[in-house]
Amino acid sequence: MGTVTNEYRHTPVLLAECLEQLQLETKHTFVDATLGGAGHSLEAAKLLGADGMLIGIDQDSTALEAAKTRLLGIPENKRPALHLLHGNFGQLDELLLGVNIPSVDAFLFDLGVSSHQIDTPTRGFSFKEVAPLDMRMDPGKHTITAAEILNSYNAADLTRIIRDYSDEKWASRIADFIVDARKERPFETSDQLVEVIKAAIPASARREGGHPAKRTFQALRIEVNAELDVLRAGLEAAIRWLSPGGRIAVISYHSLEDRIVKNCFAEHAQGCICPPDVPVCVCGNVPILDLVARKPILPSEEEIKANPRARSAKLRVVEKRAET
Numbered sequence: 001m002g003t004v005t006n007e008y009r010h011t012p013v014l015l016a017e018c019l020e021q022l023q024l025e026t027k028h029t030f031v032d033a034t035l036g037g038a039g040h041s042l043e044a045a046k047l048l049g050a051d052g053m054l055i056g057i058d059q060d061s062t063a064l065e066a067a068k069t070r071l072l073g074i075p076e077n078k079r080p081a082l083h084l085l086h087g088n089f090g091q092l093d094e095l096l097l098g099v100n101i102p103s104v105d106a107f108l109f110d111l112g113v114s115s116h117q118i119d120t121p122t123r124g125f126s127f128k129e130v131a132p133l134d135m136r137m138d139p140g141k142h143t144i145t146a147a148e149i150l151n152s153y154n155a156a157d158l159t160r161i162i163r164d165y166s167d168e169k170w171a172s173r174i175a176d177f178i179v180d181a182r183k184e185r186p187f188e189t190s191d192q193l194v195e196v197i198k199a200a201i202p203a204s205a206r207r208e209g210g211h212p213a214k215r216t217f218q219a220l221r222i223e224v225n226a227e228l229d230v231l232r233a234g235l236e237a238a239i240r241w242l243s244p245g246g247r248i249a250v251i252s253y254h255s256l257e258d259r260i261v262k263n264c265f266a267e268h269a270q271g272c273i274c275p276p277d278v279p280v281c282v283c284g285n286v287p288i289l290d291l292v293a294r295k296p297i298l299p300s301e302e303e304i305k306a307n308p309r310a311r312s313a314k315l316r317v318v319e320k321r322a323e324t
Contacts, residue, residue: 012039013310014251017297018108019043021249021317028105029053030080031096031241033089033234036060038067040108045071045080052080055099059088059138088138089234090226096241103243109234109250111227111257112309130191135217135224146220150187155179165222165256166215174200174216193217218254228260235264239289242320247292249317258296258314265289265318292317 012018018040024030026049032041035056045054054071058064064084071082085095089109096104133147153161155175163171177200178187187193197213198206206212222228238248252258268289272281296314304311 011307011310012043013110013112013307013313014297014299014303014315015040015043017299017315018249018251019047021292021297021315022106022108022247024048024052024106027051029055029101029103030106030108031055031057031104031238032108033057033092033238034108034110035067035084036063036110038070040110041067042070042074044108045074046078048080050077050079053083053101054080055083055085055096055101055104057085057087057089057092057095059086061086061138061140088230089237090230092234092237092241096237103246104238104241105243105246107238107242107246107248109231109238109248111231111251112253112313130189133187133190133193133220135221137225144224146224147187149220149223150178150193151182161223162216162219165219165228167255168215168219170201170205176200190217222256228256231257231260232264235261239264239268239320244320244322247317247319249315251313251315253312253314258316261316265291265316269318288321289318290321292319 022030022044024044024047026047028048030041030044030048030052032038032044032054035041035058038056041054041056045052048054056064056067056071058067064086068082068084071079071084083099085098087095133145133150135146136144149161150158155172155178158175158178159172162168162174168174174197177196178193181187181192181196185192193216194213197216201212235248235250242248250261252261269287269291271285271287272283273285274281274283293316296316298315299307299310299313
């Protein structure tokens, strides 16, 4: 088990900022909706103490094992009650009902793909390694793979996915090249896709903005795992389960995720939505959240230098209003 734990010892992003914003105390119930190797939760557990409860959720069973090993390393008299659950936060209602708790004092969502998943070649997340085009977060559950998408979706659907999920301006051209390439040979490995993307993007455009395949690989990962639908469902469920005065902290890494988080929080923080010329409110819309900060919290230059993967991270935090 030691090897598994070591694989998951990546540096948690915005750790100090998350702990400060979540305002965890003893006896609190805390849900880490993206447990990973328990980088954030290990420190959160110390604040919760033996009277608190820590619920960790992850769809990667290897991550759950690594997290369990680390969390059980906390002395028993200082360790919160632990519930480590296999699933994703799109199933939050079902998972929390199984734990039999009335409400939750704090949620953390860290939306990035774990360093371990990116660095494990067989998972197919990385455009830097030759690997099967899989990209499933939970290989035991999801059926569709990136290869199946590339080999079966038509050009219009491929264009939509690549454009909408990554802001790739060459999306249509890449989709056409994919459809042509698969006539000769079905897509199986990441290097095949990288070569097609490089051929599709003009040389002048390839010289700027990082690796030319980065955006397409991101788009495929989002489609394979239905990440944006899962995110919306998870946030709505977290808001329902949150105790008055409780907080939700979300770390996102690209604009699509951040936009969903921002809009969801803004919608629930909004009061009356009646037209200005209506003399008396008839919509009955009551805000249930307060935005802790209008703008996202960003990592420091020091953190980015120490952990380059933190560069694109944005932290948004909300607090649930007291019930009226």
